[in-house]
Amino acid sequence: MRQDHLITATQLSRADIEAVLDRARTIDDSPSTFADRYSESVLALCFFEPSTRTKMSFETAAKRLGADTIDMGSIESSSVKKGESLADTARVIEGYADAIALRHPSEGSAKMVSEFVDVPVINAGDGAGQHPSQTLLDLYTIRERHGLDDLTIGVMGDLKYGRTVHSLSAALTNFDATQHFISPESLRLPRSVRFDLHESGARVREHTELEGVLPELDVLYVTRIQRERFPDENEYRSVAGQYQIDAETLSSAREDLTIMHPLPRVDEIAPEIDETDHARYFEQAHNGVPVRMALLDALLGGTDR
Amino acid sequence: MRQDHLITATQLSRADIEAVLDRARTIDDSPSTFADRYSESVLALCFFEPSTRTKMSFETAAKRLGADTIDMGSIESSSVKKGESLADTARVIEGYADAIALRHPSEGSAKMVSEFVDVPVINAGDGAGQHPSQTLLDLYTIRERHGLDDLTIGVMGDLKYGRTVHSLSAALTNFDATQHFISPESLRLPRSVRFDLHESGARVREHTELEGVLPELDVLYVTRIQRERFPDENEYRSVAGQYQIDAETLSSAREDLTIMHPLPRVDEIAPEIDETDHARYFEQAHNGVPVRMALLDALLGGTDR
Amino acid sequence: MRQDHLITATQLSRADIEAVLDRARTIDDSPSTFADRYSESVLALCFFEPSTRTKMSFETAAKRLGADTIDMGSIESSSVKKGESLADTARVIEGYADAIALRHPSEGSAKMVSEFVDVPVINAGDGAGQHPSQTLLDLYTIRERHGLDDLTIGVMGDLKYGRTVHSLSAALTNFDATQHFISPESLRLPRSVRFDLHESGARVREHTELEGVLPELDVLYVTRIQRERFPDENEYRSVAGQYQIDAETLSSAREDLTIMHPLPRVDEIAPEIDETDHARYFEQAHNGVPVRMALLDALLGGTDR
Known part of the structure; x- marks a missing residue:
């Protein structure tokens, strides 16, 4: 991908899409080849709304690449309740993680966060917005x-x-x-x-x-x-x-x-x-796993790695 | 074990029990030998009821075998709230994980899930039923x-x-x-x-x-x-x-x-x-850790691995 | 450090502090050197109060040392609701983990826990008490x-x-x-x-x-x-x-x-x-990560490791 973040499906050209899907196909064919590729990387899971499959799917994708995940936990157990802004939360977490997967009820939230942090942001659903x-x-x-x-x-x-x-x-x-x-x-x-x-x-x-x-x-x-x-x-x-x-x-x-x-x-x-x-x-x-592995691979390391 | 799932204690013969306990004894004697054995495996923790020790014990057992865990999280943060059936949730998660540890308030739930999925299911408590x-x-x-x-x-x-x-x-x-x-x-x-x-x-x-x-x-x-x-x-x-x-x-x-x-x-x-x-x-x-390591070893890989 | 636990800032001498900060400096300079150092260690995260940054920071520190974490989860999903004492919870968890990071609303709770368990306890905030x-x-x-x-x-x-x-x-x-x-x-x-x-x-x-x-x-x-x-x-x-x-x-x-x-x-x-x-x-x-890596290194393995 030519981008550093994945915010909307509309940012993706045909070539971008085909590159990720081809990579996912390769991963699906021999997942073991990728098992230790990102053993020093950490993906932050920041889910401000309930999710089972998207969150577990990202968690699985990260771990099947050898990466670790850290989980912000539910909103009830987080600093958000103390009145912290989303931009502040994100700027703290970018110091911990190599990429951020964000789900948030406000349309445009992922875009906003991507403007505040230097690590790749993946929009995992922003309200009625996008889920690329x-x-x-x-x-x-x-x-x-x-x-x-x-x-x-x-x-x-x-x-x-x-x-x-x-x-x-x-x-x-x-x-x-x-x-x-x-x-x-x-x-x-x-x-x-x-x-x-x-x-x-x-x-x-x-x-x-x-x-x-x-x-x-x-x-x-x-x-x-x-x-x-x-x-x-x-x-x-x-x-x-x-x-x-x-x-x-x-x-x-x-x-x-x-x-x-x-x-x-x-x-x-x-x-x-x-x-x-x-x-x-x-x-x-189930295809969420190889596809998100391919996506993380593109954002964390590039395809030549 | 001759079974692919662990649903009830009554399914276990004397030989089954002794095989797991012998394996646990071996693990307890030299845990390091097993530290990387399942580095490509993922255990899903699906706890539909509160639990501290059982869940942490399975989590520890998986990680001490080198495996990763993915956590469904609390019911409040999951798709269950959107009305999804347990069979559907399980069929999604089997695409992410190599085994499922399930706690659920309904007696018979683990048995039901085991009929829908191809990965090993461990009953971690089904209501007033079993906790093998x-x-x-x-x-x-x-x-x-x-x-x-x-x-x-x-x-x-x-x-x-x-x-x-x-x-x-x-x-x-x-x-x-x-x-x-x-x-x-x-x-x-x-x-x-x-x-x-x-x-x-x-x-x-x-x-x-x-x-x-x-x-x-x-x-x-x-x-x-x-x-x-x-x-x-x-x-x-x-x-x-x-x-x-x-x-x-x-x-x-x-x-x-x-x-x-x-x-x-x-x-x-x-x-x-x-x-x-x-x-x-x-x-x-504390014995929960080597015993569950032995159990995961039996279900994930067999003892010849 | 001369201690096995980190309970208060007052227990730390100038030499203790400088040793941890020097170690953190070394880690910050070449984090990769430490990436697999504690691959057989498990840190338990026991947070009886909401926390985002402290908990994620410890989680990140552990994982960037190659260690695993296990998470007690929120109080709502734990045995605490069944009336278990903190001393009992801690004595169970010491069988799963090599160190415990504890946040609890009661002043003195970390000190008390440290008297019941044999693994290192890190006070991650005890009410109006300390957060060393x-x-x-x-x-x-x-x-x-x-x-x-x-x-x-x-x-x-x-x-x-x-x-x-x-x-x-x-x-x-x-x-x-x-x-x-x-x-x-x-x-x-x-x-x-x-x-x-x-x-x-x-x-x-x-x-x-x-x-x-x-x-x-x-x-x-x-x-x-x-x-x-x-x-x-x-x-x-x-x-x-x-x-x-x-x-x-x-x-x-x-x-x-x-x-x-x-x-x-x-x-x-x-x-x-x-x-x-x-x-x-x-x-x-962000400095929480190298500093807590240095702290875990001191408590889990000693500086000669």
């Missing part, structure tokens, strides 16, 4: 199954608030992909995201129902519709129910359709799908 | 002092809810042991546990007082009587007071009596006992 | 900039409750230092601390305003005035406002004045100071 390392593992999963060009992808669920979706759709404009967005009217892609996609010349269509477009799809990327977005419980149930996938839904899908989900899922995908060859969401989560 | 690695360290402690055959053991305190007691009593049926159970009537061993002991042909007797049986005992295993089991504070105090050990209580005990306790204790054992040669509860806790 | 490893990093920072003799230091803010200040002022009596204490009347140094300083023959003066003494200072050590010390919000604001530093305040300061702060700061030091050459508080925090 998730995008890299999503792209890796798609590439392993279908390649990233000549791709027809459907993205379904909560397209309004899902930072995962915003990052992925932006990154896909680097490739020859057709993107179908399927959601209730109230959870459409935000206007600004649609505008950016349009500006980039991406092939984009929007739908309120999956049925018509499903047979064309190589990949269906499902996201969770959150109860708390709806003032009324009944309205939530009726909307969410229309965007659930089960074996019957898939009867018109292509045989090699790949179903992805950033997880956690609640009931968007019926358990009966888990055992089919379509289901790739656990594999997708 | 505790049993292995208990057996190790007894064996180091007295051997496991020709043993007379007293188990005292809360025998109804104590999963530690249920696991230990089952495992002891593999050996030539006489088991005395001492408790208030309301906290007797559950009927099902008594039935299983009887079926196995174990030599078992029940008592409501320690006094009569104390002189015969090689080992006295004390457990905590929890205040919350009693609707009435006065009743709790009167019952708990009858099952406390102090120097006077021990006047009729054998000189080489070993006192054990799974800890934490509150006031079941008076501090004056700590300095006597009877007290082995801290040593017992 | 903070003192060592403070001294290191001062020494790097000015040396420790022929020093004129001002200590400003909450001098009554600040354990950092109490430890530092005691340690400075080993050197040829003049200490000026600047605080509101209600937050003066406690009588006992003043008495001890007087007994030791230290050159000490007290002030309620910074202005008169500022031009003489080599170092100004600022601490936070905590809102919760004042019954009345207005009184807090008026008092705190008088002890804040900005560019204007510093117009009469020496050009090479060093400003320190144990952090976290709230608004005692204006952000405009951060970019000046006076500001050394982030460097000071």
Whole structure:
């Protein structure tokens, strides 16, 4: 990568993305080769919001490179409660660690921190903003199954608030992909995201129902519709129910359709799908490890190391 | 072990137990030999309930084998709060780790998880169910002092809810042991546990007082009587007071009596006992490290490695 | 050090202090030399109170020596909630770890623990008591900039409750230092601390305003005035406002004045100071790593190792 930090998916060129995914592929092929590469490096995990999979995935990636991690712990147990600014916290931690993975509820927080510290900062989710390392593992999963060009992808669920979706759709404009967005009217892609996609010349269509477009799809990327977005419980149930996938839904899908989900899922995908060859969401989560190893490798040492 | 997971103490044969304890003995004799053995392995610590000693003990065991650990953190900071199922959480984590140590409030949870994942699962306590690695360290402690055959053991305190007691009593049926159970009537061993002991042909007797049986005992295993089991504070105090050990209580005990306790204790054992040669509860806790090292060695690599 | 534990700054002689600071200097010059020195050691982090920087700093120090850490976790997730005594918790943990770093709200807790366990105990803050490893990093920072003799230091803010200040002022009596204490009347140094300083023959003066003494200072050590010390919000604001530093305040300061702060700061030091050459508080925090590496080296292995 030409950058010192990873803040947004939009900063990544096609070449940047391919370099990380190629490296991840190499790591996946022979992880042992990388086992001691960063034995003197320390990654700080600064998670100001709950996270299981992203945090554990970074922790695993660091340790499988031989690096150590230090953990800021929960906000309740930290100096933040004493009124310390995020910039101060970050400037202290840069003295301890060789890189910082940051999750924070405020959009723009990772960018701000990157301006205060000299060590690489990885945005591990900033509010409704971006989550670029998730995008890299999503792209890796798609590439392993279908390649990233000549791709027809459907993205379904909560397209309004899902930072995962915003990052992925932006990154896909680097490739020859057709993107179908399927959601209730109230959870459409935000206007600004649609505008950016349009500006980039991406092939984009929007739908309120999956049925018509499903047979064309190589990949269906499902996201969770959150109860708390709806003032009324009944309205939530009726909307969410229309965007659930089960074996019957898939009867018109292509045989090699790949179903992805950033997880956690609640009931968007019926358990009966888990055992089919379509289901790739656990594999997708697992891909976080080689992809984040590749990312850390790029930020900590460069690829010639 | 012939199994890929450690779910209950009852799955362990005499040969299984002895293999782990022998290995633990070897490790205790020369821990340095094992210091780098698993430098590419990662153990996931998934504790859905508070724990100090079990969690730190597994963490220590992994690290003293050269392995790394990744920690799910508290439930408050995890995806569980977003409604994810335990099976989904486990299937994500199996992509990060080479083994999973799981504590969960639901009986049967470890068994369920072991059916969904391909990496070894160690039950580190499932509600009122089992806690088999505790049993292995208990057996190790007894064996180091007295051997496991020709043993007379007293188990005292809360025998109804104590999963530690249920696991230990089952495992002891593999050996030539006489088991005395001492408790208030309301906290007797559950009927099902008594039935299983009887079926196995174990030599078992029940008592409501320690006094009569104390002189015969090689080992006295004390457990905590929890205040919350009693609707009435006065009743709790009167019952708990009858099952406390102090120097006077021990006047009729054998000189080489070993006192054990799974800890934490509150006031079941008076501090004056700590300095006597009877007290082995801290040593017992410390034995968790070599025993869990041996267990991880068996599950991660096998003994030929 | 001649001691096995580090409990208070007052236990340290000039020679003890200089040995640790010299070692820290060596480590700072070539950290890689120390990277694998303690690969078989485990440091237990037992923090019974929230902490970010102290805990992460110890964690980093241990890992940069090649050692592992095990973390007791928050009190909410530990056996303490089940009523276990601190002495019992410590005696269990000494079986897992080669040293214990302890923070606890009760003054005297580290001393008490050190009497129960055989592994080295480092007091990482005991209530309003001591925080000696903070003192060592403070001294290191001062020494790097000015040396420790022929020093004129001002200590400003909450001098009554600040354990950092109490430890530092005691340690400075080993050197040829003049200490000026600047605080509101209600937050003066406690009588006992003043008495001890007087007994030791230290050159000490007290002030309620910074202005008169500022031009003489080599170092100004600022601490936070905590809102919760004042019954009345207005009184807090008026008092705190008088002890804040900005560019204007510093117009009469020496050009090479060093400003320190144990952090976290709230608004005692204006952000405009951060970019000046006076500001050394982030460097000071970073010095925690080599100093604690030197301390662990002294306690775990001795300096001849």
